[in-house]
Amino acid sequence: MSAPAVGGGRWASLWGLALVPLLLLGAVLAYLVATGGGLKTLQGPPVEQVKVGRVTLPERGVIQVQVINDGPQAVTIPQVMVDDAFWSFTARPAGAIPRLGTATLTIPYPWVEGEAHNVALLTSLGTVFEAEIPVATLTPQPGRDLFVRFGLVGLYVGVVPVLLGMLWFPWMRRLSAPAMNFILALTVGLLVYLAVGTYLDAQAFAAALPAFWQGTPAVLLIALLTLGVLLALGGKRKPEDAPLGLSYRIATGIGLHNLGEGLAIGAAFALGEAALGTFLILGFTLHNITEGVGIVAPVVRHRPRLTQFALLALIAGGPAILGTWLGGFAFNPVLATVFLAVGVGAIVQVVWEVSRLVARNTAALGAPLVGWSTLGGFTVGVALMYFTAFFVKF
Secondary structure, rough: OOOOOOOOOHHHHHHHHHHHHHHHHHHHHHHHHHHHOOEEEEOOOOOOOOEEEEEEEOOOOEEEEEEEEEOOOOOOOEEEEOOOEEEEEEOOOOOOOOOOOOOEEEEEEEOOOOOEEEEEEEOOOOOOOEEEOOOOOOOOOHHHHHHHHHHHHHHHHHHHHHHHHHOOHEEEEEOOOOOOHHHHHHHHHHHHHHHHHHHHHHEEEEEEEHHHHHHHHHHHHHHHHHHHHHHHHHOOOOOOOOOOHHHHHHHHHHHHHHHHHHHHHHHHHHHOOOOOOHHHHHHHHHHHHHHHHHHHHHHHHOOHHHHHHHHHHHHHHHHHHHHHHHHHHOOOOOHHHHHOOOHHHHHHHHHHHHHHHHHHHHHHOOOOOOOHHHHHHHHHHHHHHHHHHHHHHO
């Protein structure tokens, strides 16, 4: 039976009813703007809010500060202090910074290599906003040599440890079915730790965003949306049907996590805080080697081609290279927050899929889902990631 036809007059009436609330809302807003809603006498002093973004040292004797006005009104910054002394500066664009506007302040100041400096921005109403330079060093400028060196750092902390972890594949193929179920439960533990760590990293980046981005709830919402989309896409897929596909999804989730690691490393080098150098790289290599085990665990009863191993390692570890470049040359906390939030959703989705695989194998073995084997594997996975992370916290 076909739907009854809707006449032109009825459509006009339908749209008219839909527009009435909007027109009334516009009238209410106009009234509030014009009169203040009768609350003007209760309003306090003007509120100024400025978020200090990235502080860079592009050349000797120059400091650049990026600021964003995330307050309700325009803000003027007429004075700047560096290390408790007033200094001249130029602003681009000049003048008041409108709401949600940005400006770059260039301060000629003889900063000293390796020392800490403090920058204070004084607004026209006397509000002070501060930024700290923990270790003064020239901000890396894009160039062939540094591009290659940052790429090598990402290679060492991303691709190399994942490949090394995959070398356990021949040993894993000789394990019994109960032992492999233990390894799969261990994989779940690894992924749960990565999901928690990625979520906390995303929240750390979100905390540095201006208030209007609403970073904290945005991370959770993006992660949930990503999880929902991936679950919907894989709703009809059974884990036993495509173990190689599950490995690729694990590699993708780990890759988004490693992108965050690369961002942190690149940003640390740019700020001069990565003086740990080789020690930092060794720590990440040790920490990430277990990721290779998790990636190949679903395909241990199959014979993937070497090219597929190489592609899995590139998907999981390659983003660390990209993250190091972005963090070192053009760090953007908004993109970092979004990427990591997507990573949280992706990792939780593969936790769900691997857990289903563990449940199926456990049932085939006639063992309870939550037994000493599965609980032990999960605990070992979490513990491996937790204790190896001691080497990369700085």
